[in-house]
Amino acid sequence: MSEPAVATPRARVESTLERVVEENRFTIAVTFPLVGVALLIAGREGLVPAALAMNPYLLIGANLVMVSPLVAGLTPLIDRRAALGLSALALFTWGIELAGVLTGLPYGEFSYGVELGPMLFGLVPLGLPVFYFPILLNSYLLALLFLGTPSFPRRFALTLGVVLALDLILDPGAVALGFWGWASPGGYYGVPAINYLGWLLSGSVAIAILQRSLDHGAVLAQLEGCGFFLDDLVSFLVLWGLINAYFGNWVPVALALGLAGTLLTSDWFDFDVL
Template sequence: MSETVVALPTRRRVESTLERVVENNRFTIAVTFPLVGVAMLIAGREGLLPPEFAMHPYLLIGANLVMVSPLVAGIAPLVDRRALSGLAFLALFTWAIETAGVLTGLPYGEFSYGIALGPMLLDLVPLGLPVFYFPILLNSYLLALLFLRTRSLPRRFGLTLALVLTLDLILDPGAVALGFWAWVDPGPYYGVPAINYLGWLLSGSVAIAILQLSFDHGAMLKRLDSCGFFLDDLVSFLVLWGLVNAYFGNWIPVALAVGLVVTLVRSDWFDFDVL
């Protein structure tokens, strides 16, 4: 056999397999999974499921891993040593800031988890927290890149932070209604206090700075242009939390979710017909 004919490296084979699986199951991942998730979350909250299934932490993590698989498949080819180091540091920051929040009430206000979202780190915060936290940051970062299509750091940073806050404005009311977490002093925004969003301004700024330093923005934009499923995780997020909030009558988060869906539908760079 010619020396030029060689097998793909193991990493590339894994990336190709994951990309093919995601591409062939886009509707199931981006729409069916969140719809089933909404039904199970609400049924669990209303006591309609057996206790062993209602809000089961490993079911929650497993379903979330399936829904974020397009994001993982999209970003995997871009993860070099610098990006991997940045993501590892971001995971450490995520655990640290959340632990500080639970112990001190800063920067998000005094809150506690009502449901164990998998194994708990020091019995305080979910060990799998990055699985839930990273997609909010990365999807916001990807949207900012697509909206701006520029290397302007200040504009990209500002829009990414605004989108992070928007996604949290959608997430937190639904999570509170489901009993995932709650504040000691509930706030006026569907039980969420204003200090939570001030905390997100702080922690989000640090997290976005880490992302900005970790990835090649030009390569990320090229990948977005060539990878049609890269934003499918955002679709899953908006479907799931939009419907959860609708069930509980949280209409501002619903309007925000619908607004982002409409933005995606009207964009030239995202084709919903292939779902």
């Protein structure tokens, strides 16, 4: 009789992470962002100390909790090629953000109003990939959900479209909270048009790196079998949809509702989580 297979340390970590996320889906996807909305707005209005509401380590910690479903879903898919690709993507993320702060290109002249954790060279958050990767990966997953694994151009175009939609939701809320702002505010809730031209450029490069890094068939199979893989997108839409609603930013609210409706009516969404 053969001996039973012994789980590797990686397999045990993956199994534990999956179990923890699965058992706490509602808390992670809904409760955490609702508490975040209340705390951030209370801090912005001076109802609680800014040191609490805008505490950089609390912000990173909360974000790590909300992205845990994405991490748990993606971890089993990380091989050598994916690890190298994501590392290159992290370097690109820091590089393009540093260029933006130092030169005003490609996003326009902007600066951070809140330190989102330790700052790289005192200019951009060291934990920037924690905030940027989910936007990119959730957009990619949503494109796969609706397109399957088509040719690169179609998958690329839809992923980029969702990335832009998410930034159209994120930036107005972040500006209203004072997270960052532009020297010359634009007409879209204080966000200039150059910001979105910059996202077209940086998003295109980032998506190209991502698409070369992952096995699309394996990701799609994981997406179809993993009920929580897109829960971070749910968290994002709850958090930034409500923050924008509080500040009267109704176009971002409409975009958030549209994407939420898309998820709710898809075959992927499991109403049992509610």
